[in-house]
Amino acid sequence: MHSDKRLIVALDFPTLEEAKACVKECGDAVSYYKVGMELYYAAGSSILAFLKEEGKQIFLDLKLQDIPNTVAGALKVLTKLGADMINVHAVGGPKMLAAAAKAVQEAAAEANKPAPKLIAVTILTSMDEEQFAALNYKGSIADEVVALAKMAKDAGLDGVVASPMEAAAIRKACGPGFLIVTPGVRPAGSALNDQSRVATPAGALRNGSTHIVVGRPITKAADRKAAAAAIAEEIKGV
Ligand code: C5P
Numbered sequence: 001m002h003s004d005k006r007l008i009v010a011l012d013f014p015t016l017e018e019a020k021a022c023v024k025e026c027g028d029a030v031s032y033y034k035v036g037m038e039l040y041y042a043a044g045s046s047i048l049a050f051l052k053e054e055g056k057q058i059f060l061d062l063k064l065q066d067i068p069n070t071v072a073g074a075l076k077v078l079t080k081l082g083a084d085m086i087n088v089h090a091v092g093g094p095k096m097l098a099a100a101a102k103a104v105q106e107a108a109a110e111a112n113k114p115a116p117k118l119i120a121v122t123i124l125t126s127m128d129e130e131q132f133a134a135l136n137y138k139g140s141i142a143d144e145v146v147a148l149a150k151m152a153k154d155a156g157l158d159g160v161v162a163s164p165m166e167a168a169a170i171r172k173a174c175g176p177g178f179l180i181v182t183p184g185v186r187p188a189g190s191a192l193n194d195q196s197r198v199a200t201p202a203g204a205l206r207n208g209s210t211h212i213v214v215g216r217p218i219t220k221a222a223d224r225k226a227a228a229a230a231i232a233e234e235i236k237g238v
Pocket residue numbers: 010012036061121122123124125126161162163183184185193195213214215216217
């Protein structure tokens with residue numbers, strides 16, 4: 001069984017026990033996990049300690065957004081917990097993003113650890129055109145995503161979270177080496193749930209994504225390990 005480091009499985013569970021069971025079940029088919037708000041609020045840093053013991057990589061998806069000083073303080077604490085990737089909301093603005101990038105570097109240096117990758121959420125992948133219109137932004141979703149990605153890059157961030165539909169435009173605007181982490185990934189034929197702007201795992205990587213985040217198609221599968229292995233197999237050739 002070969003895992004693929006470009007596949008990040010979203011551990012969206014309400015308890016530590018359920019998350020641990022999923023990790024044990026997926027075994028060596030998955031090497032990278034995403035811990036989001038639900039699980040982090042339920043389990044706190046114990047889930048990170050568990051994943052590290054299991055030798056897994058961690059994307060801490062807490063989507064921080066607040067005034068620059070508050071985000072910087074929170075990120076200093078989170079950086080020391082040892083995640084490999086952390087995120088903030090790009091709409092927090094350039095000053096918040098710059099303060100976030102600085103805080104992560106400083107905290108990593110203080111702790112004598114490699115700095116986690118810091119990425120920015122652009123526009124949520126659940127957002128469709130109708131909901132987006134209600135926000136009253138000037139351009140299209142794609143325009144807004146690219147503008148936010150450029151802003152994040154200029155502020156010193158390592159990449160963005162975006163839909164696979166916008167990955168190609170972000171790659172063109174932000175160049176090689178910029179991380180593009182894409183949720184909204186659905187194997188052909190599987191349920192969309194509440195996601196709107198979706199692509200298949202291989203399609204997302206071909207569009208320029210560096211990592212794909214997959215939750216329910218794996219966590220709700222009858223055989224989670226087989227579902228994860230099938231996606232890892234699909235993307236191996238890309
Ligand atoms: O179950 P599903 O594959 O839809 O899970 C996608 C995961 O990615 C969820 O944990 C969700 O919070 C997260 N996410 C997202 N869209 C974003 C950022 C994060 O769906 N823009």
